[in-house]
Amino acid sequence: MDEKNPNFKIAVQQGFAQAAFPRELGIAFVDCGPGWCESSLQLEPRHLQQDRFVHAGVQATLADHTAGAAAATVLPAAGTVLTVEFKINLLRPAQGESLTCRAQVLKAGRNLTVVESEVYAHSQNERALVSKATVTIANVLY
Amino acid sequence: MDEKNPNFKIAVQQGFAQAAFPRELGIAFVDCGPGWCESSLQLEPRHLQQDRFVHAGVQATLADHTAGAAAATVLPAAGTVLTVEFKINLLRPAQGESLTCRAQVLKAGRNLTVVESEVYAHSQNERALVSKATVTIANVLY
Amino acid sequence: MDEKNPNFKIAVQQGFAQAAFPRELGIAFVDCGPGWCESSLQLEPRHLQQDRFVHAGVQATLADHTAGAAAATVLPAAGTVLTVEFKINLLRPAQGESLTCRAQVLKAGRNLTVVESEVYAHSQNERALVSKATVTIANVLY
Amino acid sequence: MDEKNPNFKIAVQQGFAQAAFPRELGIAFVDCGPGWCESSLQLEPRHLQQDRFVHAGVQATLADHTAGAAAATVLPAAGTVLTVEFKINLLRPAQGESLTCRAQVLKAGRNLTVVESEVYAHSQNERALVSKATVTIANVLY
Numbered sequence: 001m002d003e004k005n006p007n008f009k010i011a012v013q014q015g016f017a018q019a020a021f022p023r024e025l026g027i028a029f030v031d032c033g034p035g036w037c038e039s040s041l042q043l044e045p046r047h048l049q050q051d052r053f054v055h056a057g058v059q060a061t062l063a064d065h066t067a068g069a070a071a072a073t074v075l076p077a078a079g080t081v082l083t084v085e086f087k088i089n090l091l092r093p094a095q096g097e098s099l100t101c102r103a104q105v106l107k108a109g110r111n112l113t114v115v116e117s118e119v120y121a122h123s124q125n126e127r128a129l130v131s132k133a134t135v136t137i138a139n140v141l142y
Numbered sequence: 143m144d145e146k147n148p149n150f151k152i153a154v155q156q157g158f159a160q161a162a163f164p165r166e167l168g169i170a171f172v173d174c175g176p177g178w179c180e181s182s183l184q185l186e187p188r189h190l191q192q193d194r195f196v197h198a199g200v201q202a203t204l205a206d207h208t209a210g211a212a213a214a215t216v217l218p219a220a221g222t223v224l225t226v227e228f229k230i231n232l233l234r235p236a237q238g239e240s241l242t243c244r245a246q247v248l249k250a251g252r253n254l255t256v257v258e259s260e261v262y263a264h265s266q267n268e269r270a271l272v273s274k275a276t277v278t279i280a281n282v283l284y
Numbered sequence: 285m286d287e288k289n290p291n292f293k294i295a296v297q298q299g300f301a302q303a304a305f306p307r308e309l310g311i312a313f314v315d316c317g318p319g320w321c322e323s324s325l326q327l328e329p330r331h332l333q334q335d336r337f338v339h340a341g342v343q344a345t346l347a348d349h350t351a352g353a354a355a356a357t358v359l360p361a362a363g364t365v366l367t368v369e370f371k372i373n374l375l376r377p378a379q380g381e382s383l384t385c386r387a388q389v390l391k392a393g394r395n396l397t398v399v400e401s402e403v404y405a406h407s408q409n410e411r412a413l414v415s416k417a418t419v420t421i422a423n424v425l426y
Numbered sequence: 427m428d429e430k431n432p433n434f435k436i437a438v439q440q441g442f443a444q445a446a447f448p449r450e451l452g453i454a455f456v457d458c459g460p461g462w463c464e465s466s467l468q469l470e471p472r473h474l475q476q477d478r479f480v481h482a483g484v485q486a487t488l489a490d491h492t493a494g495a496a497a498a499t500v501l502p503a504a505g506t507v508l509t510v511e512f513k514i515n516l517l518r519p520a521q522g523e524s525l526t527c528r529a530q531v532l533k534a535g536r537n538l539t540v541v542e543s544e545v546y547a548h549s550q551n552e553r554a555l556v557s558k559a560t561v562t563i564a565n566v567l568y
């Protein structure tokens with residue numbers, strides 16, 4: 001997976017720092033490379049549902065935002081990314097101290113990039129895959 | 143679409159009042175009946191992306207939570223609902239003063255309920271369909 | 285929903301007549317207009333699963349192909365359509381004498397069109413919605 | 427991934443041999459183990475679209491049927507499987523001499539199993555990932 005933009009890492013970091021909603025949630029950039037991005041979220045009571053599990057909306061936001069960042073690392077030219085659609089399967093009730101997300105580009109095209117995001121819940125010494133998303137992203141080139 | 147639980151409206155209202163994450167976002171219950179639920183969200187700067195549009199995660203949270211509420215109105219017996227998976231298409235950039243969501247049950251089964259959620263953005267005198275989700279929900283019966 | 289191509293109906297009919305796989309299955313064009321298309325399929329034993337129900341692959345083919353035809357009716361310029369992705373929910377076991385499909389454009393854009401396809405099973409005097417798909421289609425303009 | 431049924435391989439092979447539609451298409455069982463199944467399809471002109479590429483419906487049928495077989499290898503008790511919904515991304519135009527599919531269980535639950543199917547096109551000395559599906563499958567236990 002070749003990056004086209006030598007400064008993609010700065011652009012991705014800015015995407016996390018400047019996006020109001022992921023910042024409001026507490027989503028943090030971890031690292032990225034050509035075709036992938038990782039992020040994390042320290043869990044707080046405000047992230048939960050009526051039961052004690054993490055709300056699907058939190059997992060979806062983490063999966064979608066990190067997928068957009070992964071797509072941004074392989075943009076074919078100067079531009080930005082826009083989510084067209086995504087599907088997420090909630091595999092297990094999510095609980096623990098934190099979530100992490102790994103987004104990996106499955107196919108990078110000129111107009112569309114398809115990314116897979118895996119969301120893990122971490123508690124004590126355990127790590128569990130709690131959801132997986134497939135995200136279709138449009139490249140908006142300047 | 144027949145409700146099985148005469149008190150479903152109270153249960154749905156509690157679902158909105160007690161779920162930490164939708165409450166944190168500002169999602170409000172509007173109304174519900176057998177097989178449907180409506181909700182709304184006054185938009186604030188914290189709901190946006192790096193551009194001025196509403197983050198996909200906000201729309202997904204609204205679509206998913208309202209779908210769960212719609213499914214709860216047709217639970218075949220005492221129990222609760224759990225999202226199995228959903229897909230959302232972001233149809234237009236979402237902006238305006240508020241979002242509303244209408245979730246409608248497409249198929250109510252004993253174990254699974256399929257719901258469609260439409261998210262609208264409202265600004266001045268305009269209303270635009272900005273996203274549509276299909277949500278598969280498991281009935282967890284006590 | 286405005287058509288851009290005055291000859292779209294001929295193009296859609298050719299799409300059904302010339303596509304080998306839908307023709308092999310027996311899928312027939314019924315009618316179309318700006319933003320929608322309808323098709324049908326007389327069911328035969330070869331369309332079934334190991335049980336007596338219609339295979340999900342048959343329903344998916346019908347839903348996808350008819351969605352592409354609906355998207356072709358609103359192509360913004362001379363070109364063709366290509367399915368990017370679709371999701372289908374199988375709502376009920378499908379059986380009967382025939383299937384019909386109604387595909388309706390939800391959002392027609394310059395590059396992408398989103399279409400919803402409903403598949404119905406017909407038997408004697410009954411009609412049942414057996415599956416529903418959301419299809420994202422790329423416009424490939426010449 | 428533990429199998430619960432010591433005879434799962436025979437059941438899976440029967441699923442391919444007895445299902446009319448996959449047999450009609452020419453889909454062949456290759457191999458399976460606990461949590462996975464592989465299948466193949468020799469391509470013929472009847473599998474194509476109006477252009478020279480493999481129809482999305484063929485790929486969807488292959489992905490769905492092989493996913494069901496993978497889910498059958500981890501059924502928690504005697505029973506059968508039923509597709510609830512699936513999403514497929516068509517990543518590249520598919521052409522060549524044959525398709526193969528590898529389906530891998532992502533999460534095996536008591537009631538639901540989530541499977542990922544990758545479809546590859548083979549031509550000469552090349553192999554390309556042409557589509558990927560996520561399939562939610564219900565376990566119907568006797």
